[in-house]
Amino acid sequence: MLLNELDLPWTPKYIPFTELKTPVYEAINPNGRLLSIEDPNTGTTIWESGAILEYLVAEYNKEHKLSFPAGTTEYYQAKQWLIFQVSGQGPYYGQVFYFQYLFSEKIP
Structure with a gap:
């Protein structure tokens, strides 16, 4: 994108x-x-x-x-959201995909 x-x-x-x-x-x-x-x-x-x-x-x-230009508040805020996505949200979504669609055993 x-x-x-x-x-x-x-x-x-x-x-x-x-x-x-x-x-x-x-x-x-x-x-x-x-x-x-x-x-x-x-x-x-x-x-x-x-x-x-x-x-x-x-x-x-x-x-x-x-x-945003480097060094601005907006630059660091955008970087903050990027790091949140790649270190938190992204891995959790990957686990959901794995256990819902790829892992065949259903655990109660």
Whole structure:
């Protein structure tokens, strides 16, 4: 979504789960997990959703169309919500998805 908001062209790559824990993918993301991006404009590879968002904003949002200037109160408040999402809300939603849709045993 952020790539679209920044009007950046992008091409998704399908990576089967069976290929995540392989040396080829772990060279891109040592955790062997999704999400990662490879920026052809800079040669930069970034993984982890929060780091990807911060990279894209820093690299391609110089006019602050979608962010706030560094050092402002709004900048730190936006960073606060990003960290809340990636460290709290995101992992909890991941657990809900796992136990509701992937874990076959129903525990009362």
